[in-house]
Amino acid sequence: MRRVLMLAFAAALTWSVAGCGEKPMVTVYKQGQYQGKPDMQPWDGDPFKGDKNAWEKTVKARNLGQNEYVRISGGS
């Protein structure tokens, strides 16, 4: 009886820790690290020539231009 209990306990212990060896299944993606070619930054091209601040300023102005309450004169 004791032997059966010991075997059952050992089996339960093995089963309960079986999940501890699992590896993380989520892939962490990093910029440029994938199978394909690395991409350029949008400000590296011709109009901005590497000027990141100018690019961000231009895009931000475009972003805010979508708010017609602000864009159209006379709006509140």
Add this chain to the structure above:
Amino acid sequence: MARMKFLADAERCIECNGCVTACKQEHEIPWGVNRRRVVTLNDGVPGEKSISVACMHCSDAPCMAVCPVDCFYKTTEGVVLHDKDICIGCGYCFYACPFGAPQFPQDGAFGLRGKMDKCTFCAGGPEADHSAAEFKKYGRNRLAEGKLPACAEMCATKALLGGDADVIANIYRDRVLKRGKGSEIWGWGTAYGKPDKPAAQPGAKS
């Protein structure tokens, strides 16, 4: 750094399909491929609502997770792009995408399914910016010209907003508050609630 997103306002969309046309024209998309389309709920019923749907450039994109050849990447602006030279056109991304964004050209014989094509947020692809190869494979790179996606900029009623998530969320918040709506919507505070005073940045002097 900006986190680029689209926001579709169902109260404003008039189902004109201007966004679809702008996208098609801007990138010279072939027949049968629709990077963007307008979906109407309860079509024909009074009070029907339409929203413009394309790749939503998910923060944790399922297409990236399931791609067997790892052809997807995410730019520093949060735009999900892919390399067509690596894509094998298997269609796993189509099944994984909750928006049905991945498209497959089927203009060949015997039901040929070509390499996947999808909305690039007008950010081109991994080819050199403004190159002929980039335009041919991915369309025009407006983001590198300092412009926003053609669909959002073309939208007549500004139902479709595109750009930095924080900025367009602010525009939408102002718009809804001007309509006299907002607080009664479940989850409004979580999604669009704005603290009166911004939280102190770690390490900032008070």
